[in-house]
Amino acid sequence: MRIAEGCVSLIAAYRQLPEICQAVLTTREAQSILVCEDSQTVAMLIQAILERAGARVTVVENGALAIAAIAPNTDHFDAVVTDIQMPIIDGYELANQLRRLGWAKPIIALTALAAPEDEARCLAAGCSDYLTKPIDPADFPTALANAIRSHSQEAVMP
8 A cells, every 4th residue: 555655646746847847957967867766666756857857867776786887887977866774885885985986976865864964974975965855856856956066066166
């Protein structure tokens, strides 16, 4: 029953997306996004939102699979959106390992942990920005685009 309710909520949220979502991610921002999320329902929602906003999305369910997707070709993805609490390799360790690989693109933490110390821990681990759950389908593409823009501007500043 809970899965069915989650699917109904997912479909309802997707249908309610405003038209602005279709143009949020421009060609100068992330077009290929790796989403690392162990909840299939949340991953499907994020994928639907970002694809509607114009991004190409690849979904993996843990940090080990994310590293395996990025390591062979670090130019393939423009950004990573990662859950923090996952099995095998969590979002903190994923960010840390990607930075050690030399990956300088945005890593956006997505978590239900909303205390100031949680944000600080995400940033200390190597995340570029921090967004909290639950995801608002109307606001998520804009929040993600702003996080990517912010990271891009910081990367070019001396």
